[in-house]
Amino acid sequence: MSKGQIFVSEGNLLQWIEDYHWMIETIKEAEMDVAVIKGAKVASYGIDSTLPKASGGTSDPVFYEVHRRTQYGGFRIQQYRRKVSEVQKRIQLVVGDREMEILHRLLNGDSMRSIGKHMKLSSTTIFRVRNNVLKQMLVL
Template sequence: MDKKSIEAILKDYHWMMNSIKLLRSSMIDAGDKLTAQYGDEAGMPKAKGGSQSDPVFQEVKRREKRLNVVRKYEDKVKVVQQRIHLIVEEREMEILHWLLEGKSLRWIALHMGLSLSHVKRLKDSIVEQLANGTNGTNGTNGTNGTYLPKEKSVV
């Protein structure tokens, strides 16, 4: 996944999670309120298919479309959730969690006592690691992902 996509997901993560939670709870609530019909109503003929004038059918269609949108949100959220383990540095992890809570970079900088530009650099590092699927500690000789050739001995 590319950096721009990861950055957009991090920015939108908080409200997407809220939408997922609200829709799931509303779908559960709607299912609890369904009741069976008894007596004369049970034997009466029902409308076939879903006519355009049937408000219940229209509501079902609307909710189905909404459910498809939320499934897309779930897929995006899972991308970040499955890659969180890649962030191992303590400051980066703290920044990532505040981003997922919907906090701004300015708020994070004030909260952590860091400069805004430093928080931006750390966020860029987080995005890089999540996009590449690697953490920043995989480099040779602890060089944060860069390759430095070993020094040759003079012997």
Template sequence: MNKKEIEQILKDYHWMINSIKIMRKSLQEDGEERITAQYGVESSLPKPKGTTSDPVYREILRREKRWKKIEQYERKVKMIQDRIHVIQDEREFEVLNWLLDGKSYRWIGHHMGLSFSHIRRIRDSIVEKLANVPNGTNGTKGTNETKLIS
């Protein structure tokens, strides 16, 4: 992953996590939405050419397309989670967590008593460290677990 991609994932991390949670929850709910075919006069009307008229099938296609996006979000989120262990500095770790929670640089700076530009420098340092982790490194010492700083 290059630095620009990591910066973008850090910006988008919060809403991607929320989208993943919402989509998983909606898939677990059994049939909350009821989709029915047309009955009566509407059922005898001509259907548009080139598309399927089955609303259930169309809904499945829509959800499948959405699920593929959610899988992309999960890969990006996991990539960041697998690399968190490289952030050892307390300030960097704090800034990283606030960024992942969706806070702005100004909010973080105000909270930590640092300037906006200092927060951006810390973010740049975080991105540099996350970008320098070799691909295929999951967690620490060859395990698939991410080490969290306590």
């Protein structure tokens, strides 16, 4: 396995599906942090562009925190992107209305209990359909 690739097993895929909703939110948050850092450097137009520029680092604690997150979280965010991408490219392999509904609800972070309640299915049926979804997604 080369650098950048991740191992996809049934257990890994199930975990990534269960974690999908918060990994997406974390990626969005990281992208916003990067935008803040890029935008926080120097004003290039308007009244702020006429003000003197600070030499050296910044003493702004919020800027420092955002910078820390982007430096530390870069590798972590890349891992999340790979996992999310792996799930996304396998979604098209899922066939069946029940399977798709359960998959999308899992990706949204719904619990098995709430899915069963919504679909009026037993927990045994939900688990069986979820396992079928995993098998379909592992065909790739």
